[in-house]
Amino acid sequence: MTSDIPAPAAASLDILLVDDDPLVCERLECLLAAHGMRAVTVSSMELARQTMRAIYFPLVILDRHLGDGDGLDLVREYRARQSGRRVRIIVLSSDESPDLEQATLAAGADAFLSKRIGDEAFVDRVRRLYERACGNKVELAHEPQETARLRALAEFAIMDTADEQAYDDITRIASVVCDAPIALISLVDDKRQWFKSRLGLEAQQTPRQHAFCAHAIQQPSTVFVVPDARTDPRFAENPLVDRRAAHSLLCRRAISDIGRPRSWHGVRD
Numbered sequence: 357m358t359s360d361i362p363a364p365a366a367a368s369l370d371i372l373l374v375d376d377d378p379l380v381c382e383r384l385e386c387l388l389a390a391h392g393m394r395a396v397t398v399s400s401m402e403l404a405r406q407t408m409r410a411i412y413f414p415l416v417i418l419d420r421h422l423g424d425g426d427g428l429d430l431v432r433e434y435r436a437r438q439s440g441r442r443v444r445i446i447v448l449s450s451d452e453s454p455d456l457e458q459a460t461l462a463a464g465a466d467a468f469l470s471k472r473i474g475d476e477a478f479v480d481r482v483r484r485l486y487e488r489a490c491g492n493k494v495e496l497a498h499e500p501q502e503t504a505r506l507r508a509l510a511e512f513a514i515m516d517t518a519d520e521q522a523y524d525d526i527t528r529i530a531s532v533v534c535d536a537p538i539a540l541i542s543l544v545d546d547k548r549q550w551f552k553s554r555l556g557l558e559a560q561q562t563p564r565q566h567a568f569c570a571h572a573i574q575q576p577s578t579v580f581v582v583p584d585a586r587t588d589p590r591f592a593e594n595p596l597v598d599r600r601a602a603h604s605l606l607c608r609r610a611i612s613d614i615g616r617p618r619s620w621h622g623v624r625d
Contacts, residue, residue, distance in 0.1 A: 370393050370394050370395065370413070370414065370415070370486070370563070371388065371393055371394070371395040371396070371413060371414075371415045371416070371417060371482075371486065372395070372396055372397075372398070372404070372407060372408065372411075372413040372415070372416045372417070373385065373388075373395040373396065373397045373398075373417045374397075374398055374399075374400075374401070374403075374404040374416065374417065374418045374419060374422070374427070374430075375397070375399070375417075375418075375419040375422075375448070376399045376400060376419065376422050376423045377419070378399075380419070380471070381397045381399075384417070384478075385397060387475055387478070387479060388479070388482065391479050391483065393482065393483070393486060395417070396411075396413075399423075400422060400423060400424045401422050401424050401425045401427070401429070401430050402424060404416075404418070404430060405430065405433070408434060409558050409559075410558070410559065410560050411559060411560060411561060412443075412559045412561070412562045412563070412566070412596070413443065414443065414444065414486060414489035414563065414566070415443070415444045415445075415446070415482070415485055415486045415489050416434075416443060416444070416445045416446070417445075417446045417448065417482070418430065418431065418445060418446065418447050418448065418465075419447075419448050419449070420447050420448065420449035420451070420456070420460070421449065421450075427447055428447070428459065428460060428463040428465075431445055431447065431460075431463045431464050431465050432463050432464060434464075435463075435464035443489065444466045444467075444485040444486070444488060444489040445464065445465045445466050445467075446465065446466065446467045446468075446469055446481070446482065446485065447460045447465045447467070447468050447469070448469050448470075448471050449468070449469075449470065449471065450470070450471050450472070452470045452472070456468070466485055467481060467485060469481060502573075505573070506545060506546055509543060509544075509545060510545075514543060514552060515543055515545065515550055516550065517552070519553065520552075520553075523541050523552050523553035524553045524555075526541060526553065527539040527540065527541060527553045527554065527555045528555060531555050531556070536556075537556045538554075538555065538556035538557050539554075539555045539556065540553065540554045540555070540557065541553040541554075542567070542569040544564060544567055544569055544570050544573060545564070546564065547563070547564055548561050548562065548563055548564050548567075549561060549562045549563075549564055549566075549567035549569060549570065562596065566594055566596055568582070568585075568591065568594075568596075571590060585597045
């Protein structure tokens, strides 16, 4: 079990598991891994808060009773702060009372599960919620172009590097020119979208299946424009889209090598 915020490069960013019992964490991690789902674990509410601010997870599995607080308070905080994002949250507890289940769902969780639940039932429930959270799948670009692009990105050695003022200046200028509250320099590998520079967005990265720029990769020679993500079938169910307000998007290749785009610059409102 991790004791600090997990390093982005070390995790597949599928599921965040929050529990202060190392035996529970180890058992659930192994169980999920055996069914193709990898979990990043933290042991406290405070670490969970920091991790959830830095990284977007489609699914969060949260112990109700943590050493530094009530897990339901974290659910309420996250729902209030991330209103509109369809993150799935499962709350675990040793207490199986109907009142607790009702309170859990009222707090904003998607499911309440007893820690006594069988492995098969647990995996089935997690998988169904995870698939609902990740309903917007993005296919890889056609080979061999995608293989060449990923190789060029790896050779560039820019993923997970520190912030740099030159890149931040680009996002700031783009935000001003386009009058958009969000501007990003996005790099997409085979599993995730990582932001070299970001303005107006807390998350440092997202899973590739939720990346708008993963679609832009399919048409590297043109500007990729989405007038309203809520009405676009590719993005309507994307958990990063707030259905209460229109989201328009513009992506343009920012860094390329012999026709192979490494980086994308995007603005959103």
